[in-house]
Amino acid sequence: MRKWRWEEDGCTVTRSVCWSAPGTHGGCSVLLHSKDGRLVKVEGDIESPFNQGRLCAKTLGIRRLMEHPQRLKYPMKRTGARGENRWVQISWEEAIDIIVEKFGRIKRDFGPESAIFMQGTGRDAIGLRRLAYSFGSPNYMLCGPASGQACMMPRHAGSILSTGEILHVADVSQFFPERYDYASCKVPKCIMVWGSNPTVTCSDWFFGHWVTDCMKRGSEVIVIDPRYTWIASRAKKWLQIRPGTDAALALGMLKVIIAEDLYDHEFVAQWTHGFEGLKRRVEDYSLERVSEITGIPADKIVEVARIYATSKPACVQWGVGLDMTTECLDSNRAITAMIAMTGNMDMPGGNVFVRFLIDFHSWGDEFVPNDVKQKKFGLKEYPLSSILPGIQPDAWIDAMDQDPPPTRAGWIQGTNTFVGSFADPRRVYGIFKKMEFVVVLDLFNTPTVSAFADIVLPVTMFPERDGVKSFGWDRLQTINKAVEPPGECKSDMEINLLVGRRFNGEAWPWRNEQEIYDALLKPWDMTFDELREKGPVYPKIDYRRYEKGLLRRDKRTGFNTPTGKIELHSTLLDHFGYDPLPKYEEPSISPISTPELAKDYPLILITGGRLPVFFSSEHRQVGGGMREIIPAPIVEINPETAKTLDIFDGDWVWIENHHGKCRMKAKLTRTVKQDLVHAQHGWWFPEKSMEEPTLGGVWESNINLLLPSGLQGKTGFGYPFRANLCKVYKEVNK
Amino acid sequence: MSYALLVDYKYCTGCHSCEIACNQEYHFPLGLSGIKVFESTMAYGDKYDINYMPVRTDLCGFCAGRMKKGKKPACVQHCLSGCLEIIDKQEFADRLPQIKSKQMCFL
Numbered sequence: 001m002r003k004w005r006w007e008e009d010g011c012t013v014t015r016s017v018c019w020s021a022p023g024t025h026g027g028c029s030v031l032l033h034s035k036d037g038r039l040v041k042v043e044g045d046i047e048s049p050f051n052q053g054r055l056c057a058k059t060l061g062i063r064r065l066m067e068h069p070q071r072l073k074y075p076m077k078r079t080g081a082r083g084e085n086r087w088v089q090i091s092w093e094e095a096i097d098i099i100v101e102k103f104g105r106i107k108r109d110f111g112p113e114s115a116i117f118m119q120g121t122g123r124d125a126i127g128l129r130r131l132a133y134s135f136g137s138p139n140y141m142l143c144g145p146a147s148g149q150a151c152m153m154p155r156h157a158g159s160i161l162s163t164g165e166i167l168h169v170a171d172v173s174q175f176f177p178e179r180y181d182y183a184s185c186k187v188p189k190c191i192m193v194w195g196s197n198p199t200v201t202c203s204d205w206f207f208g209h210w211v212t213d214c215m216k217r218g219s220e221v222i223v224i225d226p227r228y229t230w231i232a233s234r235a236k237k238w239l240q241i242r243p244g245t246d247a248a249l250a251l252g253m254l255k256v257i258i259a260e261d262l263y264d265h266e267f268v269a270q271w272t273h274g275f276e277g278l279k280r281r282v283e284d285y286s287l288e289r290v291s292e293i294t295g296i297p298a299d300k301i302v303e304v305a306r307i308y309a310t311s312k313p314a315c316v317q318w319g320v321g322l323d324m325t326t327e328c329l330d331s332n333r334a335i336t337a338m339i340a341m342t343g344n345m346d347m348p349g350g351n352v353f354v355r356f357l358i359d360f361h362s363w364g365d366e367f368v369p370n371d372v373k374q375k376k377f378g379l380k381e382y383p384l385s386s387i388l389p390g391i392q393p394d395a396w397i398d399a400m401d402q403d404p405p406p407t408r409a410g411w412i413q414g415t416n417t418f419v420g421s422f423a424d425p426r427r428v429y430g431i432f433k434k435m436e437f438v439v440v441l442d443l444f445n446t447p448t449v450s451a452f453a454d455i456v457l458p459v460t461m462f463p464e465r466d467g468v469k470s471f472g473w474d475r476l477q478t479i480n481k482a483v484e485p486p487g488e489c490k491s492d493m494e495i496n497l498l499v500g501r502r503f504n505g506e507a508w509p510w511r512n513e514q515e516i517y518d519a520l521l522k523p524w525d526m527t528f529d530e531l532r533e534k535g536p537v538y539p540k541i542d543y544r545r546y547e548k549g550l551l552r553r554d555k556r557t558g559f560n561t562p563t564g565k566i567e568l569h570s571t572l573l574d575h576f577g578y579d580p581l582p583k584y585e586e587p588s589i590s591p592i593s594t595p596e597l598a599k600d601y602p603l604i605l606i607t608g609g610r611l612p613v614f615f616s617s618e619h620r621q622v623g624g625g626m627r628e629i630i631p632a633p634i635v636e637i638n639p640e641t642a643k644t645l646d647i648f649d650g651d652w653v654w655i656e657n658h659h660g661k662c663r664m665k666a667k668l669t670r671t672v673k674q675d676l677v678h679a680q681h682g683w684w685f686p687e688k689s690m691e692e693p694t695l696g697g698v699w700e701s702n703i704n705l706l707l708p709s710g711l712q713g714k715t716g717f718g719y720p721f722r723a724n725l726c727k728v729y730k731e732v733n734k
Numbered sequence: 735m736s737y738a739l740l741v742d743y744k745y746c747t748g749c750h751s752c753e754i755a756c757n758q759e760y761h762f763p764l765g766l767s768g769i770k771v772f773e774s775t776m777a778y779g780d781k782y783d784i785n786y787m788p789v790r791t792d793l794c795g796f797c798a799g800r801m802k803k804g805k806k807p808a809c810v811q812h813c814l815s816g817c818l819e820i821i822d823k824q825e826f827a828d829r830l831p832q833i834k835s836k837q838m839c840f841l
Contacts, residue, residue, distance in 0.1 A: 041758045044812055055812045060754040064764070199747035199815070212745050212815040230747050233784040612749045625757070628765055629750055670777045671784070 002047075004480055004532050011035045014482040015045060015535075017469040018059045021414065021443055021461050021492075023122030023615040026202030027472050028055055029536065032463050032482035039063050039463050039483050048536060049177040050475060051207055057613050061625040062461065066486070068621050070444055070686060072458035073487025082433065083692030085450045092488065092498070095455050100502045102437040102454075103135065106408040112136030112368075113375040114408045116396065116435075118145050120415030121152070122615060124479075126470050127496030127516070128413050129389065130364035134500050134507030138368050138376040138391075139407070144421030145393040148712035148719025151421070152204060153388060154323040157717050158332035160387055161570045164560025165353040165551065168336070168345065170315035172210040174474045175352070177538045180217070184543060186349035187214055190311035192222045192304075194335065195246065196319025197229050201610035203319050205472035211317060220311070222304055224249065225321070226606060226722075227636075227678055228671040237304050240673065242295040243606050244325045244587035244723030250334035251584060252290030253305040255282040257341065262309035264343030271546060271558070272340055274569020274581070281581045293584065309342045313349030321722055324608065326711060327585045328718035333570070334582040340566045348543050353551070354473035357539060358520050361389050367507050377406075382716025383576050392716040393422070397709060400431040410438040413492060414459070416446040419698055420617035420682035423719060424709035426660070426699075441495060444621065447698040450690040458489040465491040468517050468531065476521075477535035478528060578715060587723035588711050591675075597725055601657045603641070605726040607703045608681040617682035633683040633701040635664040637728060638674045642666060645728060652731040655679055657724065660705035663731055677728060679703040681721075736823045737796040739769075739810075741788055744836035745817040748773060748786035752809035752818065759797070759808040768794030769809050788818065790840035796820065 004015045011033040019027035029048030033040040042062055046053035065071075075095035080086030090098075106114055117132035118141040119125040132140040143151040152167075159167045170191060176182035191211060198208035211231065215221060223232040224239045224246070232238040241249055257263050258279055268275050287298040294301075308314050316339055322331050336345075344350030365373075377399055378385050378392030385392045399406050410432065415421065422428045432438070432452045440446075440453040449456050464485035469477045490498075493513050501508035510516045517528040524537070531537060542550060549555045558564035562571040574580040591598040613619060613626040620627055635655055637647065647653055649668045654661050655677070664679055672678050681704065685697035699705065706726055712719050748771055756767040769788050776783045788809070797807030801820070805811065810818040821829060823841060833839075 043808075046811065053806075053811050054814050054816070055751060055755070056814060057750040057754040060751060060758055060812060063758065199749065209747070209814040209816075212747065216745070216816075228782055228784070230784055230786070233782070234744070612747075623764065625754060625764060629753075669775065670782045671775075 011040055014480050016480040017477050018462050019469050020122060020124045021459055022618045023120060025122045025205060026207050027205060027469050028059060029477060034482045037483055039066060049179050058615060058619060058626060064625045066461050068624055070621055071486060072442060072444060072456060073489060074458060076456045078454050083451050085690045095457060096499055096502060098455060099439055099499055103409050110408055113139055113372055114406060116407045117411040118415060119413045120144060123414035124467060125413045125492050126360040127493045131496045131500045133364035133367045134504040136368055136372060138373045140390055141393050142390045144417055146421040147394055147423040147709060149393060149717055150323045150719040150721060151320055152323060154328045154717040155332050156388055157384065158329045158336060161572050162333050162336040163566050166355060168351040168353050169204055169206055170317040171349055171352040172214055175541045184348055186313055187217045188219050188313055188315045188349040190222060190308055190314040191219050192308055192316045193231055194224045194316055194318045195321025196317055197610055198317055199231055200612040222307060226676060227609060239296050239300060239304060243604055244720060245294045246322055246325060246331035247327060247334055247582060248285065248290050248293040248584035250331055250338060251282050251285040251582060252287060252301050254334060254338055255285050256302050256305035257309045258282060263341040267343045268341055271565050273563040273565040273567045277581055278337060278568040313347055314344055315350050324719060324721035325723055326588055326713050326718050326720045328713060329715055330582040337568045346544055346546060357476055358470040360470060364507055367504060378716060384715045394709065394712045397431055400434060405434045408436045410435040412448060413441045416448045416617045419447055419684050419702060423704050423707035425702055425704050427709055441492060444686060445690055447684055447696045451695055457495055458487065460485040460489045460491045466513060467491060467493060475536040475538050476531055478532040480532065587720050589720060589724050597658055601725040601727045603726050603728060604676040605706065605724040606678045606722045608721050609678055617684060620684060620686055622687045633664040633680050634667045636667050636669050636672045636678040638670060638672050639668040641674045642668050647730050653728050654731055655726050655728050657706045657726040659708045662701050662703055662705050664701055738821050738823045738826050739790050739840040740819040740821050741838045742817040743785055743787050743838060745815040746786040746788060747815050749814045751812045751814050752788050755808040755812040766793060
């Protein structure tokens with residue numbers, strides 16, 4: 001049996017996974033070298049089929065973050081007013097007593113639904129939803145929470161509507177421990193990277209550099225991105241799309257594929273629903289029109305459609321860029337249609353369906369009575385939000401404008417949400433302040449902690465805790481503690497257990513975390529200890545599952561949709577009164593839809609391109625090693641544009657529009673067009689005063705200040721983080 | 735044996751893993767490492783050229799200790815795109831015919 005711990009060169013080596021904290025979207029296998037209770041170093045696990053020994057800078061540099069002097073180490077109670085950043089250390093017992101008393105009183109007086117629970121992305125907080133449900137509240141927000149749930153949730157929704165499965169991802173042999181030595185695997189001939197920058201992020205639990213691995217094995221890459229990223233520079237074709245017009249491009253490509261008869265007739269006839277309707281719909285999208293909308297020459301659209309449709313197999317590595325546009329269900333459903341119609345769905349080297357290996361989505365939802373479930377925010381305004389757990393965040397923000405506000409208590413776990421993920425942080429700030437009692441769990445004192453928390457609970461980082469890599473699709477593996485946490489930090493799961501059993505003992509019958517993991521692993525016929533010995537464990541998956549009756553609960557062939565087929569025409573969208581076929585809508589703020597605004601704010605603003613050394617708003621601590629690589633917030637401007645504005649490389653500039661402004665440092669680069677700027681997201685400055693009004697510099701370089709709220713898609717999914725307008729001008733005398 | 739570091743910068747994505755892996759391995763002060771990544775960009779006509787290039791610094795000792803134990807150097811093992819390779823300097827001449835464009839060798 002493989003060892004998970006051994007001695008080497010005077011160090012203890014512990015095999016583990018870097019998920020989490022801090023946040024990660026990959027979850028690489030690591031070897032933690034420790035000595036005398038300290039972490040000496042982290043190495044990639046060369047035996048892991050996932051990352052094969054490799055690691056990103058964030059994980060390699062974890063020691064400096066773990067031992068950072070600003071780390072939260074003890075439970076604390078606020079002593080001054082909120083925002084004064086005055087705290088007193090308290091015991092865990094006292095902290096939990098206060099929480100249970102306050103939440104209990106609010107539940108008694110206003111009902112369980114008056115407490116809201118929210119978590120960030122990429123953080124192991126699967127206990128949080130059970131905590132919410134066991135308290136009796138249906139009001140749980142995940143993935144940020146972001147306006148328009150614009151972080152993976154739209155692609156979940158679109159995938160469910162189109163295919164009945166929660167997501168499909170590019171297949172690059174990641175589901176088999178033998179990787180490409182496994183006979184059924186095929187290297188994609190073409191990888192279409194759409195709205196993603198895989199070499200700087202591992203979004204959707206897809207190790208980004210699998211794309212470069214495939215390039216070395218001969219895969220050709222097509223990149224669809226407004227920016228000329230590194231991967232675009234190495235691509236066979238790069239389409240420089242105008243932000244927010246992805247649906248038009250996908251529909252234009254579908255038109256080419258249908259008109260030139262490049263689709264898989266057999267698959268379309270047997271396994272899709274609504275082809276004739278879609279065929280009529282794409283007639284509205286002539287190449288001339290699509291070219292005008294997207295800014296991409298017609299011949300390039302034709303060329304790329306042909307390459308994708310005729311390369312066998314071909315996959316699409318899609319990303320959050322698609323979620324961060326308004327009507328994103330249209331673009332993601334059109335792309336899914338293209339994958340299906342070209343015979344690439346659930347095929348080796350195509351796109352394959354994935355499922356969570358541990359079913360935590362509904363973990364504990366039996367504890368919320370049915371009548372209370374109906375009190376979930378946003379159900380009336382956005383009925384489609386019923387197909388996924390979690391509430392529609394914008395509906396909650398709107399509801400909180402009422403007096404008195406419907407939410408009295410807030411539990412914020414692993415998210416610095418008003419810095420990084422919600423649009424309109426000033427409005428969100430006011431709304432969070434309305435909550436009577438707020439608990440925040442985090443690693444550091446963040447603007448979210450300082451501005452809102454009444455109680456702060458300190459959380460362990462991954463080398464300091466046990467757990468299971470429960471997110472992700474490819475493998476199960478235990479997270480194994482290598483060193484004791486500093487002070488009195490506890491893991492997210494342990495904190496959820498300690499509070500959960502006081503909320504509702506029946507829902508939390510376990511004595512310790514390990515018993516929770518034993519329970520979660522039951523469907524796999526394993527205990528935590530067994531997984532620890534055996535891991536990583538790869539579940540057996542198959543391709544073409546629809547042909548074999550492996551997708552539907554009733555074991556019939558086909559898909560988990562109302563028609564049993566891939567729904568090009570969506571029965572559910574029709575049912576809820578939305579257009580059942582993909583269409584294109586102009587972004588709500590753009591030179592075309594808001595020409596008056598464009599006169600004052602002539603530049604297109606896109607935000608949130610990922611960076612290799614930060615996870616959203618994390619890793620900003622000076623001395624942590626990552627901030628030293630990217631010390632200041634960057635806005636990318638084309639040199640020609642900069643010249644007209646008298647802006648030089650490295651100048652501090654203001655980025656401003658009708659909604660707000662913030663300051664960043666200019667980087668002059670031809671990777672962006674002359675009419676567009678790209679600004680980094682998630683910026684705050686932990687080295688600045690955490691007191692109001694400074695609040696860690698949160699009002700200084702936070703690009704979300706330029707994003708108004710209320711721009712979410714009609715279905716409640718999608719938000720134009722990547723399609724806005726602004727002007728840029730040089731900062732004077734600073 | 736003396737070594738050389740071969741960089742296939744066609745694939746260097748500028749991730750900085752090599753720098754942090756080295757800094758961690760040798761407990762160097764913040765910001766120091768035996769390898770450093772540079773960005774080179776250039777525009778000509780309607781073309782735009784992006785290259786990232788890891789450069790060996792004087793702090794690099796080719797991870798002699800790791801090599802003795804049969805491990806790859808810290809930067810080579812952790813490089814996300816696998817664009818770094820350590821080779822025996824003596825064999826470098828034999829390797830020359832296989833070396834493609836966008837490669838660079840540090841002795």
